[in-house]
Amino acid sequence: MTTTSQDIPKTTHSVPEIKIFGPHECPNCGTAMKLFDRHGIDYTKIDLEAGDENHRYVTEDLGYLQAPVIVVELGRKTVHWGGHRMDMLMALVRLCTQGIVPEHEADDR
Template sequence: MSVTVYSAGPACPQCTATFRHLEARGIEFAEVDIRDGDSAREYVTEELGYTQAPVVVVDDEPENHWYGFRPDLIDRLIIGAAS
């Protein structure tokens, strides 16, 4: 399973909470700061349709993503990986 978190940087409290919850659950993830380039920002806003960070994308699947701090969905990743 690959998890990518598109973040708005260290000043984003929901991003920080998402990172901490993923780390606490032992889920490895890659962080992409959407402030660093147009391609990541365009992907999040135009392709996925989000205007808020963080955006979490699982396994690069277009239907498996969400925005905001969602501990319930992070916890489901653990359940899904165990089955």
């Protein structure tokens, strides 16, 4: 099943944990990182080397062959995608910059 921007919620109660997997020299990883940096969004970049544990995770466990692979932990939900997906990146930027709502505020709605 293809991940779409609809898979990223509009709001969350906690800051998402973002991991960017890709080779050391990865232009599309750099694009994602620059976008996140510009918006003050924290992430972890994980370099992949053919055959290493992280490479096996994204290729065998998640099934991706194109970098970057972005994995977002949203509490109990995990969203991930591979390749340069500006729709997904922008949905994640919106969530991180506009959609983090403390639980007590959500309860007041």
